[in-house]
Amino acid sequence: MTEQDTAWQSISPRYQVEALVHTLGGSLVPLAMTSAPLWIGEPAIAWVSWYALALAVTVVAIVVGFIPRRVRAFGYALRADDLVFRRGIFFQRQVAVPYGRLQLVDVTRGPLSRLLGLSELKLVTAAASTGVTIPGLSLPVAEELRDRLIAVAETRRAGL
Secondary structure (H helix, E strand, C coil), X not given: CCCCCCCCEECCCCHHHHHHHHHHHHHHHHHHHHHXXXXXXXXXXXXXXXXXXXXXXXXXXXXXXXXXXXXXXXEEEECCCEEEEEECCCCCEEEEEEHHHEEEEEEECCHHHHHHCEEEEEEEECCHHHCEEEEEEEHHHHHHHHHHHHHHHHHHHHCC
């Protein structure tokens, strides 16, 4: 099966909101640190702080601008023998998780995810490098996928 033959499923576009909140929340400390000299009124280094703040705001704006593209880069596909997960724009990663190697399939929902009606599906195998987390799935999709993967994994392990 080639890359073009794979039926890729995308995650929910609502995940963009979650990624935006996480990005902005994670950028509060760097923005506060770069603007601290302006708050305490230290004139000797105020000009450096303006440059640092401008740089920090620019970086945050670029990261926020890439969020829609990053979310579109997430995808998964169910194939005959494995689940394939892909992510990344610049540093792309594609992982195939064989059904027979699945040890745990977990659906996780944080407070923001619950508010948006989203969840993430975590697949765990014996090899640490093949653990996969698929974010931004609606709860019904995540639960259906979890049940389906568990059922297929059980039949594959029984055949070993």
